[in-house]
Amino acid sequence: VSDTVFSVDGDAAPLAEFAAVCREHGAGLVVDDAHGLGVLGTGGRGAAHAAGLAxxxxxxxxATLSKSLGSQGGVVLGPARVIDHLVNAARTFIFDTGLAPAAAGAALAALRLLRREPERAARVRTVAAELHARLTAAGLEAVRPDAAVVSxxxxSPERAVRWAADCRAAGLAVGCFRPPSVPDGISRLRLTARADLSGAQIERAVRVIGGTRP
Structure with missing residues (x-):
């Protein structure tokens, strides 16, 4: 069981290697593609597709519908026997409420947009790489991204919280990871690249983050 793209540092899991080990031992592989769908794979089809496992x-x-697709809820994709088992035996499904039609419609519209404009996924990766390069050039310790997350x-935890607050006060919304979400010693800001960010917006983001560093 693994994330495809880890949400703190934005690094991708070696899915092909994981699948090989699972098959060697007769095990199944379960992956969460929350940060891969819409970003990785041909046209944003996801990390499992990119690894040849779709x-x-x-x-x-x-996968979640609330990140790249900008909606709400989630999905499980897999063999028919697994889906049938979940529908009939998974308490979290049986005792849940149905997804709101508006949320399902919004996710479907986003998927159709991604199919029409597959270049959006490539643009996200370009923006993430540019953010990393500019942040690193500004002397900040940024992790090289494999998808859209740039950390x-x-x-320290206290400085991470203050840094995020100072960025927000300057008009830039960034995430903030600190204990207990992450272990002591790796508190960080987390940025999410978007396909529609312009060069000027990327430059401003780096300027604000660099100018408010604790």
């Missing part, structure tokens, strides 16, 4: 009979993929190390 549709595999021993791989189950979970910047902070000196």
């Amino acid at each position: 549709g595999a009979g021993d791989v189950v993929v979970t 910047v190390r902070a000196p």
